Amino acid sequence: MNIIKVKDSAEGAQQAFQIYKDILSHGQAKVLGLATGSTPIALYNQLVESDLDFSNIVSVNLDEYLGLSGNDSQSYRYFMNQHLFNKKPFKHSYVPDGLRADHNAAAKEYDDIITDHPIDLQLLGIGRNGHIGFNEPGTSFESTTHVVNLTQSTIDANARFFDNESDVPTQAISMGIASVMSAKKILLLAFGADKADAIAATVNGPVTEDVPASILQNHEDVTIIIDDAAASKL
Numbered sequence: 001m002n003i004i005k006v007k008d009s010a011e012g013a014q015q016a017f018q019i020y021k022d023i024l025s026h027g028q029a030k031v032l033g034l035a036t037g038s039t040p041i042a043l044y045n046q047l048v049e050s051d052l053d054f055s056n057i058v059s060v061n062l063d064e065y066l067g068l069s070g071n072d073s074q075s076y077r078y079f080m081n082q083h084l085f086n087k088k089p090f091k092h093s094y095v096p097d098g099l100r101a102d103h104n105a106a107a108k109e110y111d112d113i114i115t116d117h118p119i120d121l122q123l124l125g126i127g128r129n130g131h132i133g134f135n136e137p138g139t140s141f142e143s144t145t146h147v148v149n150l151t152q153s154t155i156d157a158n159a160r161f162f163d164n165e166s167d168v169p170t171q172a173i174s175m176g177i178a179s180v181m182s183a184k185k186i187l188l189l190a191f192g193a194d195k196a197d198a199i200a201a202t203v204n205g206p207v208t209e210d211v212p213a214s215i216l217q218n219h220e221d222v223t224i225i226i227d228d229a230a231a232s233k234l
Contacts, residue, residue: 002223005231009191012225013042031058033122036076039189048087057090058117062133063174064096096173107145122183126190130198130211134174137210143176186222193229200233
């Protein structure tokens, strides 16, 4: 693992942007795996403001809530449209289908998309319990795209984005851990003291399904960008 420590999330976004700039400038990425949540917003802002061209790049997102359409302001498709896709169009942008009645078929089709578009660089955040994507503790390291029952801690963490906690979806469709590990390069961003335990377990703890992100120790090309607070327990 290549660990880059920064003073704050703004510097972290700058460091992450440089990684994107370098691989795109050298033609080393045709498929980008993208993530949602508050962590990557500053990075997406820099990508939007840059002169980088994504018109020949395919994007594949990690996850989507079940039951929300892409026009719902809380859906991850809507998030990506607002923060990136509407401002920097890609050749094609894939997000799991949260409205498909047959969830298993939707998951299988998403796996086929990943097979047809191998991910060159996968962007990740990390949950307080060590989840990546919506792969909660206990998820098999062999998992591919699947339906997830969200833990209460994840629901609580996401409740700030909704008017009421009761509005937070309790299920999602998520790229699996094996899907994430298939990416050629992985970039994980984590900022804030509430991520310190998860980062310590990811970097220094045993590789265990109890901490999904710990599997990243087994990947040959992982960069983790963390601020001082997130790094405080390393």
